[in-house]
Amino acid sequence: MESTNNIIEIKIDSYDDLVNHIKGKTDKCGDLRDNFIFRGLSNFEHELVPSALRKDNLNQPIVNDYVGGDLGLLVLISNEDVKSNFLEDRVHIDLGYGKWVSFDKNQHPFFDNNREYLKNKNYLQIKRETYALLKFLNIADKNGLKINTSYETRSKIHNYLNPDKITFWPKKSFFEIISLAQHYNLPTCALDWTYDYHVALYFAVKDILENKNNDGVIWALNYRLFEDNYNESNEYKLRFYRPEYHSNPNLRAQKGLFTFLINPVDEILDCPLDQVICREIKNIGKKNKKTVFDNGKDLILIPPEITENDIIFYKFVISKNAKLDILEELYKEGYSEDTLFPGYGRVIQNMGNRVMLENIKNESDKKPKKNILLKIKNCEDIFQRKINYLFGKFNFNSEIENIYIYSPESQEIKGYFKANEIIKNSPNLIWEKYHNKSNWLKKDFNNYFKDNKAYAIRINGLIEFNFPFKINNLSMGNQFMYIEPDNTDINFLLNFK
Template identity: 45%
Template sequence: MDSDNHLIEIKINSYDELVNLICGKDEKNKHDLREDYVFRGLSNIEYELIPSSLRKNNLNQLNINEFIESDYKFKVPIEETEIKTNNLTYNPKHKSYDNTFIILFDKYGKPFLDKNSDYSAPKNKLQIEKELYILIKFLDYADKSGLKVNAKGFSRYLLHHKSNEPYDEYVDSDVLEIISLAQHYGLPTKALDWSYDYKVSLYFAVKDILVNSKSNDGVLWALNYKLIENQELNDPNYYVNLQIYRPEYNTNPNLNAQKGLFTYLERYVENYDEPLDKIISYELNQDLKDRPISSYYDSKITTIPTNITKNNNIFYKFIIPKEIKHEILKELYLDGYSEEYIFPGYDGVTKSVINRIKLNNLNNPITLKKNIILSVDWDINKVKSKEKLYEFINQDFEFEINKIFIYQNDEIIGYFRGNEIIKDSPKNLWDKFGRYSGLSKDKFDKLFNNSNCFAIRINDFNIFNYSIKLCNFKFEHKFYYIEDNNDLKFLLNFN
């Protein structure tokens, strides 16, 4: 367990341990987190608490850019001194309310009228414009399709009244309702989803095990939202930037089932595009007098209320090892947290039918059989005539053997099935099968004196019509595992 007071990190070992930790019934935590915390599940420990609109792809470009046309022009206010310093083209008539001037930029932040300029738009101001733009597009297309969107105010006005002014910040509750809906269906927004129900969030942290056999460790985050919610305790000279919003459940069955709410940063200042836990950690180590000033609110901006200190438990970070994801998902299913509950409707029921089969296969895995190559000096005619039916070995296999390919005189000449491997004392194995081994008693005793002994029965013996020549292939031991050599896997791809 790692603890930095405001962020406590715990790696769990089982579902029961996690439940006890959250319910305050473990030595590591005596406080029931369900009272004051909301939860967020991430399937990969490398994922961070960054809203979808601020996440980047492998090319270090914001994913939100994929939702915006290349020729769309965004209005961003720029100070006149900055415009002149960077030789930007501007229209003196396009003066904003705060005595800045409007410059048009593309979605990458390059000025439209100065294509060769190295100047880039202030990323926080451009980000605001991009986020609101795709939200209004979402409202527009959904509205025209007859889909209900709980929007009646500012955002609906913007459908037909494009302002000449930049939007600055958008905090209208009308817009927040659109965010909650758009976020749920995959549109990138400034919101981070949380749930009052830790088991719902836990489901999202482990469900990838059904489709990803190489799953990573997951994370269940817990945020003490009561500390943020009680803002009346905050210093009136500071504005709290981290906001919590719970949409109307009656308009979204999935949101209702998942007990969802979200957090968002109202103002994009300083390191707004960092993970939320790091933003808060940075602020707790900073003097309040160094916080940025908001002219809009005539106060300084803090991420969290000023009465919160490093001694407050703000976050819990529960690390979920990938090895126990299937165990946790099974327990969640038994508790009723399967797809028909989390995604109410026919689609959720269908997903549940399919995923329960996948989960059953994870809990009862099909045994994978392996192939090996066996270097032999047999008289093949004795095998064909049934004079030799057993091969003695001293290696204990930790897996089931499928086919044993026979390697002789620099060639793979055939195979037999390895579905009967018998372990016993050397004496008993010799007494039972020695006469069918092709070995003398003296040679057998010399090979297996005081060692484990196994007898492989030669079943379904087959000789290839054309042998596979492997003149340069060398064995380290008498056996060779095909899985260790891609070329051989290809050559020996027999049914």
């Protein structure tokens, strides 16, 4: 686990591992279900950046894919800049003290793709997003699809290309249409979250069916901390917004909500949300930069009462090796395509995905698994069936076929058992579930596992060798060792049985 400022990072190796962290059954975090919202990403390297600010292979915002060549951007430029940048032939309106110049969606002066001139790139970005949203509204409206919008938003359908003054983005009047468009994959300035961590987990692991091979991530954001410190005398750049669920069955099924960062037109906040917030918290004591909006209220990023001692985010990194089992658990819990995206087509998709999941698991089971040699004191307790679980800091994965028992006292391999139930979790959970199968005292157990690395292994299918195999001068740095082909003597021995 790594901690960075107001962010706690925790690595996750199983479904139960994540659930117990979020429910507060470990000592790494309390119960997160009431105070946190969640966002799942299939690749842990993906950042908390809104889709409208993400770039394509040509380093252009992907929102450009939804913006036609008819987007005309008029920018007021001083007479001096017009002259020094040879833009006289691109002037649209001459105001005397300055000139409106036409640009295209890629910030080139119209009909001149070889020159790039635009000082305020955030203004262009806002115009791109506004254009795409109003185009979405226009087409959906003409097709009789209901969109909850204000008069202010609807009035711009036919005049959104005019050089109206933009002071900040997004405006409250656009929150509803942004939320709807974001939910149907139009790139917007919103980040979508959910109150239900299972939903976030689904989005973090579902790519396993596409043959992807990345660790996933679930971000948990302490939204209550912001609500509890809300002050009506200020407005904040970070906004939480929940649309009306009744008009969107997908959003209702996913228990969704959105975050917005309100940007003044001259300040672009295109770095990840976690970095923006943590940077602001560091700077709160040094400076508290405010922007006065049209309504006269001060605008600051977050409540100044939030400090570096507050945990804002948990970052749960989901092991790629656990995704298959996690997705299977989610399907059993009722989190699947047909429930998260209600509709007949998703029912069919889920039927196919379940078959695909089963096939992938079957192929995974066919892969050769490793054996390990495990150093165990007092082996007689195992063979006399006095215990049926082993506890230790083993730190090996679950892709193991057999566990061979090595007695360091006699330097013998005494037997083996099947490795088909290996539980990795917090000491608290393992003690809670298996203490009656342990010969440990609780204080000794807690003291030994105080670093939170705990495994429980069920002794299943135990085979005791009638004639234990003697191994002299065996060097084992850890409590266990994998048995690989280059361990020729041991490998021969284990295949000889």
